[in-house]
Amino acid sequence: MEKKVLFCASTLDHLRQFHQPYLEAFARAGWEVWAAAEQVGELPWAHRVVALPLRKKFTSPENLLAVAQCRRLLARERFGLVSVHTALAGAVVRAAAWTLPRRPPICYTCHGYLFREQDGLGKWPYLLPEILCAPVTGLLLVMNGEDEQIARSRRLGRRIRRIDGMGFDGARFYPPSPQDRAAGRARWGFAPDEVVFVYAAEFSRRKNQALVLRAFARAGVPNGRLVLAGVGDLREECIRLAQQLGLSGRVLFPGEVDTAELVGFCDAVVSASHSEGLPFHLMEGMACGLPAAVTDIKGHRDLVEPEVTGLLCPPEDEAALAAAIARLAGEPDTRRAWGRAAQVRSGRYARQRVVPQVLGEYRQWLEGREGDG
CATH class of the missing domain: 3.40.50.2000 (Glycogen Phosphorylase B;)
Structure with a gap:
């Protein structure tokens, strides 16, 4: 397998709950699928799972260690796509990419900004990392209208697209008889x-x-x-x-x-x-x-x-x-x-509609980014 993709989130449970259909799609398409989170564990469709010392408190010194470890991982493996999720993992991975002379294509999926524009000074601890990471965010996926407005007005990514979530499992959730x-x-x-x-x-x-x-x-x-x-x-x-x-x-x-x-x-x-x-x-x-x-x-x-x-x-x-x-x-x-x-x-x-939508956004962006980053 030549092409490699890295999925990263703050916790392995997040990847298990929300992203397995995407890992499966890449694996079936011939990609070598990697995952990174706070611990190593079993993750269906992932060929490799690596641990980063991610800590929930943004200012934890261990998150700086996570940036350093992630930098080495990105430099060594030369991923064809990095798909990152959750605010903490998003900041760590993109900070690591900042320091590289050759950056991988990075897609950040925002699962909901933890601030609003009307929050005044209180929004800056959350908004500032997004502004600093914007230049290395090749594709930014947002899920609701307010976050899309924030992303576009603040230019938080090079390419910004709105998606309909990550897709719930319509085969399991329906009105019972x-x-x-x-x-x-x-x-x-x-x-x-x-x-x-x-x-x-x-x-x-x-x-x-x-x-x-x-x-x-x-x-x-x-x-x-x-x-x-x-x-x-x-x-x-x-x-x-x-x-x-x-x-x-x-x-x-x-x-x-x-x-x-x-x-x-x-x-x-x-x-x-x-x-x-x-x-x-x-x-x-x-x-x-x-x-x-x-x-x-x-x-x-x-x-x-x-x-x-x-x-x-x-x-x-x-x-x-x-x-x-x-x-x-x-x-x-x-x-x-x-x-x-x-x-x-x-x-x-529903998943059967949203998964193709999200995969299509990945594909269109990767096909059109020759020479980007």
């Missing part, structure tokens, strides 16, 4: 008359599960249930908050689960996230025929059409989110109609 739905709800312990809201995400300040809990308590829906799936540093804190709010018997914390075995048995998606790229949990819920009550932020507003597939609420507005939860719980006909519309809309973001 009435029989399967009844059986699935019984397995989870959901009563037939309960309205179940689901939020599957890492427990973090950005994902903001605490606000969802407060809004759910405030909504006062007697037949409502809430499922907060996932793991993370703030999970135990949220469990304590649920107890304090008197929600212990109405909120489930199942941990890390196969969401395909959960979402279709629920009734609506809820989220209070501060920032997103194009969130998988929302797309998967839509594909299962679920309406949404979510914050009006980038990523969410690209997916949810108000009063058609769900409701958008001002960020940090507990009362508005509570009202949205109460409305979805109290209007079953609306819930079903919006869910059907959401399921139709989700087709745009």
